[in-house]
Amino acid sequence: MEMSLIEKNFENLDNLVELIEKEKEITYMDALVLGLEYIHTGELPTGISESSTDIIKELVQEVTFDELEKEQVRKVLEFAMLKSMKGSTQQQHLLTPDTVAMYIAYLAEKLIGEKKQLRMFDPTSGTANLLTAVFNQLNREGKVYGSEIDPTLIQLAVLSANLQKTEIEYFHQDSIQPLLLDPVDLVVADLPVGYYPDDIRASQFDVHVKNDHTYAHHLLIEQSVHYVKPGGYLLFVIPNSLFDSDQATKLHGYIQANVHVVGLLQLPTSIFRSDQQAKSIFVLQKKGEHTKPPKQALMAKLPSFKDSRATENIVAKMNEWFKNEGY
Template sequence: MEQAQVEELYRVLDQASQLLAEDLDSSYLEALIEICEDVLQKNIQVENDQPSANVATRLKTLLNGINLAKYSDDEIRRGIGLAYLRAVQVDNIQATHHQTPDSIATLVAYIVAKMVKPGVKVDILDPTVGIGNLLAMVANYLKANNQLGNVTGVEIDDTLLALTGISFDLQHINGNLIEGDAREVELPAADFVVADIPVVHHLETVGADNQIISAANQALKPAGVAVYVVPSNILETTTTVDFLGALTQAVYVQGIIKFAPSTFKNEKAAKALLIVQRHGGHAQQVEQVLLAQVPALKSKEALPQFFIELDQWITTL
């Protein structure tokens, strides 16, 4: 039923966005942002006779079919996420602006939620928020357990940030969104950092943007934890030694979790989770750094065992 609701919401957003984009001669993404705003305001915005009267009427009919009350916050997140994937296709959006897949975001949210003690509210920061899929997934997990404090997302692309803002409003996430480069803006202190780190190319290898990781690590509170989505070869490149040397000046490397190769269509796009903890407070280097791989989803026996071992490891932090 949940998937059906997500697809239902997506279909309306998609039809309305296509209709508006054609009428305004705009990109699909720009139209999607306006449509989401119309859904939130429950009104079709018309300025200087745009959209045309005929299209405005058709949009009103389409959007009247959306009853926000029947969708969960996560269904709204997923519906907008599907519409953004459509925008990536239609507008030919560059790869650096693709959203974090749910298969990865779900595990990040699970890890963060498991680390938060009952009754404690934590501040979350995403220095590369994009359209907010990863940050929203984590925020919704914590919000459901009344553990969510301040939420901050940083993004250099103002169009993506606009979609994130309206998406968060629709999901009832009270977030502080900052337009700018995470390497240059002042980042607020956070208990947890979650981020899908952009890749940079070094000759024949691909690595994570170390400057963003460094800036985000500095924003962590003492003993705060960061979960970074990084290329799976994070410790196998020619820059590994320099990267680790710089990293461990501020944080402990506590774990690296790779995803099964079958998770990705292209092996070169394979990702891993890098889990680090800021020096200070109760933090210390774990006796056994977690080096694990998420089993394929079809592995009915290995997957539950992976989560048992993951839960046990989290208790050692």
């Protein structure tokens, strides 16, 4: 029943976006921004022929976001965003799979426990699909923040938050630059992998390397730790090769000095195009006066999400680990 509601809304949204795309001769992604703006504000995009205007007006009536739960709205938008990114080679134009978001939300839930008010931040928020998926699942009151440099992605993120009726404050900027952000309880991020071109800014970080560009994902880890409260948690989607790189020594030293490694969960390779692109969830806690490292870090290789029995077994083992660690 739920799926058919989501599918019906996606179909109507998709038809609406395709019509705007064709009329204005723009990309599906740009047309999606205009379509969602129209749904949100009621302001029709300019430059649409009269005959198509009537069809668009009819289609927008069929997109019934007001009748859906937040998570259903997010899923409709996710389908549209996935379509807009089809064939994209840009790392920032790829969505974090829902199954990964579910594991991150599960881990965050265990770590933050009874905490009712939550400050949460994603420094690489993109369209905010991961951020809203986790926040929806945690179902807490709180302040949510995202940072994104790509102008189209941040437009989609703002519209997504508005249509889900979730208040999120966005920074339209490079997240490695200073942020006007008070410390948060929780950071979630699917880290983009690559070099950071601004060597002067990078030189202000502990993970900075001389005579080369520093890895942006290393800088983002340090920047995130800076904006987390002592005792706060960070959940990153990282490349499996994180500690095999030529710059790993600096990162390793920074991690040892500033955070406790809570766990490392290897994601199933079946969800990635190749073994080289495989990733893990890296769970950290910022050191504080009353923090201590786990007796034993949570290490697991997650099974294929299609194998429900193996998934149930691994979740039971993780529940046991959290219980033994006193969470």
